[in-house]
Amino acid sequence: MNAMWATLRRDLLVVMRRKSEVLTALFFFVIVCSLFPLGIGPEPGLLRKIAPGVLWVCALLATMLGLQRMFAADHADGTLEQMAISPTALVWLVVGKIGAHWLVSGLPLVLMAPVLGLQFDLDAEALGVLMLALLLGTPVLSLIGAIGAALTLGVRGGGVLLSLLVLPLYIPVLIFGAGAVESHIAGLGAGGHLSLLAALLVLAVFFAPWAATAALRIALE
Amino acid sequence: MTKQQKKWFKFASPQAFYPLAGKLIPIFWVLTAMFGAVGLWLSFFVAPTDATQGEGYRIIFVHVPTSWMSMFIYLVMAGWAAVGLSFNARLSSMMAQSLAPTGALMAFLSLWTGAFWGKPMWGTWWVWDARLTSELILFFLYLGFMSLQASIDDPRRADKAGAILALVGVVNVPIIYFSVTWWNTLHQGASVSLTKSPSMAMTMLWGMLLMAMCLWMYSIAVGLTRVRAIILEREAHTEWVKQLQEVKA
Numbered sequence: 001m002n003a004m005w006a007t008l009r010r011d012l013l014v015v016m017r018r019k020s021e022v023l024t025a026l027f028f029f030v031i032v033c034s035l036f037p038l039g040i041g042p043e044p045g046l047l048r049k050i051a052p053g054v055l056w057v058c059a060l061l062a063t064m065l066g067l068q069r070m071f072a073a074d075h076a077d078g079t080l081e082q083m084a085i086s087p088t089a090l091v092w093l094v095v096g097k098i099g100a101h102w103l104v105s106g107l108p109l110v111l112m113a114p115v116l117g118l119q120f121d122l123d124a125e126a127l128g129v130l131m132l133a134l135l136l137g138t139p140v141l142s143l144i145g146a147i148g149a150a151l152t153l154g155v156r157g158g159g160v161l162l163s164l165l166v167l168p169l170y171i172p173v174l175i176f177g178a179g180a181v182e183s184h185i186a187g188l189g190a191g192g193h194l195s196l197l198a199a200l201l202v203l204a205v206f207f208a209p210w211a212a213t214a215a216l217r218i219a220l221e
Numbered sequence: 222m223t224k225q226q227k228k229w230f231k232f233a234s235p236q237a238f239y240p241l242a243g244k245l246i247p248i249f250w251v252l253t254a255m256f257g258a259v260g261l262w263l264s265f266f267v268a269p270t271d272a273t274q275g276e277g278y279r280i281i282f283v284h285v286p287t288s289w290m291s292m293f294i295y296l297v298m299a300g301w302a303a304v305g306l307s308f309n310a311r312l313s314s315m316m317a318q319s320l321a322p323t324g325a326l327m328a329f330l331s332l333w334t335g336a337f338w339g340k341p342m343w344g345t346w347w348v349w350d351a352r353l354t355s356e357l358i359l360f361f362l363y364l365g366f367m368s369l370q371a372s373i374d375d376p377r378r379a380d381k382a383g384a385i386l387a388l389v390g391v392v393n394v395p396i397i398y399f400s401v402t403w404w405n406t407l408h409q410g411a412s413v414s415l416t417k418s419p420s421m422a423m424t425m426l427w428g429m430l431l432m433a434m435c436l437w438m439y440s441i442a443v444g445l446t447r448v449r450a451i452i453l454e455r456e457a458h459t460e461w462v463k464q465l466q467e468v469k470a
Contacts, residue, residue, distance in 0.1 A: 147389055151382050156372050164368060165386060168361040171354075203392075211389055218381040 003088035007096030008103075014073075019169065021069065027064035028110050033116045037151045044121040051120035052130065052181035056174050059134060064163055066105040067145040068152075070097055075153050084220050091213045098146045098209065106138030115157050122181075129184040129194075136197040137177040143208035150215035156162065166206050173200060225440045235312050235459050237451045242445040249442035255436055260431030268424045277341045281425075285333040286433035291359055294324035294440060296367075299391040301386035312448075314380035315455070317387065318370060319447035323440050326361035331356055355428040376455055 015022055036054045037047055074080040083093050113134050114127045122130065147165035152158040180193035232238045264282035298320040299347065305314030335353060336346045366383055373379035456462045463469075 144389075147385070151369060151386060155369075156374075161368060162373055164361075165365045168358050168365060169389065171358055211385055215385050218378055218385070221250060221378065 001093065001198040002090040003086070004099075004129075007083075007093045008099050011097055011100030012103060014216060015100070020078060021066070022104050025062050025065040025084055025105055026112060029058050029109055029112060030116065031060065032058045034119065037119065046077045047120045048122060051117060051122050052178040052185075053174075054120070055113055055116060055130065056134075056137075056178045059113070059138065059175065060170050060174060061166070062109060063138065064166065065104055065146060066101060067149045067160055067162060067166070070101050070149045071153050072149075074160055075219070080216070081220055084217065090216065091209050094146065094150075094213050094216065095209050098142050098212070099144070101140040102139050104136075109138060110134045112204040122185075126181055128183055129190045130181045131193060133177045133190070133197060136194060136201050137173045140173050140197075140201050140204045141170060143204040144173075145210075146212040147215055149218060150212045151221040152218070165207070173197065176200065233310055233312055235315070235456055236459075237438060239465075240313055242449050245334050246442055246449075249438045249445070252438040256435035256438060257433050260428055260435050263305050263424060263431060264428035268428050269422060275341075280334050280338045282428050284331060284338055285429050286436050287331040287334065288356060289433055290436045290440060291324055291327035291356065293437075294320055294327060295359060295362070295387075296391065298324060299387040302380075302387040305380055306384040306388075309395070311377075311380075311455075312452075314377075314384065315448050315451045316444070317383065318380070318381060318450055319444050320440070321355050321363055321367050322447070324441050325367065325371075327362060327436070327440070328356060328360040328363060332360065359450050368388070 034054060036050065039049065040046060069093050071080060074083070084090050086093075110131055112131055117127045117130055148162050148169075151165065152162045155161060176193045176196045180197065182192040183193060184190040232241055260282070266280060268279070268282075270276055298317045301313045301320070302317040305317060307310075332353070335356070339348065340346050351357070366386055369386055370379045370383045373382060394441055453462060
């Protein structure tokens with residue numbers, strides 16, 4: 001447990017020393033979201049309709065940007081091998097790294113989303129649902145992404161391959177996340193979708209760290 | 222371990238399995254041809270014309286079996302991958318690798334024939350319905366599995382990494398199957414149900430089942446052929462491969 005917090009703190013510290021990488025992913029999210037109205041046209045009704053999907057797809061892509069970094073630098077300088085042979089179970093360290101990735105790339109998206117939602121003419125309640133859905137959904141993205149990042153560690157063309165492996169697995173999150181906001185706007189209530197998102201989160205928290213750890217061990221063999 | 226069990230475990234070694242697969246392949250091709258002939262005859266000449274959908278519905282005799290097979294092969298592939306990962310059995314991982322392209326082919330055919338069916342029935346090639354979408358995701362999963370294995374040079378590492386990906390993806394297969402109940406959209410409900418009485422004529426059901434058997438046998442035959450090629454490729458350095466008739470020739 002202690003090792004988990006230590007890894008989390010260390011990863012956050014590493015990121016704070018070089019802020020530009022985090023900010024790049026965040027600006028990517030903002031810019032891509034802002035491009036859609038320019039491409040589609042400024043009609044508020046249409047924008048309100050596409051807002052949940054656009055924001056979620058952009059969040060998915062922005063999360064993808066940081067995934068490769070999760071293990072790559074530590075793998076390159078040998079830190080990861082030291083972690084693997086340390087007395088603490090590797091899975092706690094992986095949980096710490098996933099947590100750090102979410103705090104760095106998931107949480108800023110959650111906080112930024114309402115501002116972008118305003119651009120798309122969403123009302124206050126819909127913004128609340130959007131934030132809640134992102135809050136439940138982005139940790140799942142980090143957890144599943146960790147498996148992909150571990151599998152493609154040190155592999156030729158890892159970056160492109162990573163998106164090929166991970167994006168199909170993200171689809172349920174996208175469907176329920178965007179569906180929550182859409183059904184709220186349609187007046188159906190977002191409860192069902194949010195519950196399913198929470199179920200996905202529980203499932204991912206339980207299984208993903210183990211799968212990612214197993215994948216890391218294979219990569220380190 | 223009894224003597225009987227030992228006899229079967231012998232075939233876990235590529236050297237023992239290679240000739241066995243060679244003997245089995247013709248049998249499965251014959252079964253493919255038999256089931257295919259009867260199934261096609263039933264579905265084209267015996268099955269009655271559908272009252273609402275006309276003759277066009279006959280594509281389900283290909284569409285439904287390919288969808289079944291695409292999901293089933295993924296499960297079998299993940300099963301072999303899991304055995305390969307947990308017992309460190311080389312041949313099991315080779316089986317998983319050899320099934321992936323056939324599974325991808327089935328998923329692709331299912332999407333393709335689905336589009337051909339959708340055009341006359343719904344008036345559109347593609348709808349974003351849950352079942353179509355999840356079949357598409359399944360196709361992507363196959364592609365991901367194959368490209369991950371292809372991009373790792375060390376075959377043993379490729380096997381293990383692919384196995385983890387297949388097991389993660391297997392969570393998706395039940396979602397595909399139950400998606401019809403979860404999201405109720407344009408796609409009609411499951412056409413074969415175990416709990417309710419079948420909503421179609423018995424001959425149609427038989428046609429579909431026979432075609433499914435045909436594709437099943439085809440998948441086994443092709444899978445075994447491919448696994449033989451993989452064995453030859455990976456074991457090329459061994460003495461027994463060099464002694465083989467077909468390698469010498």
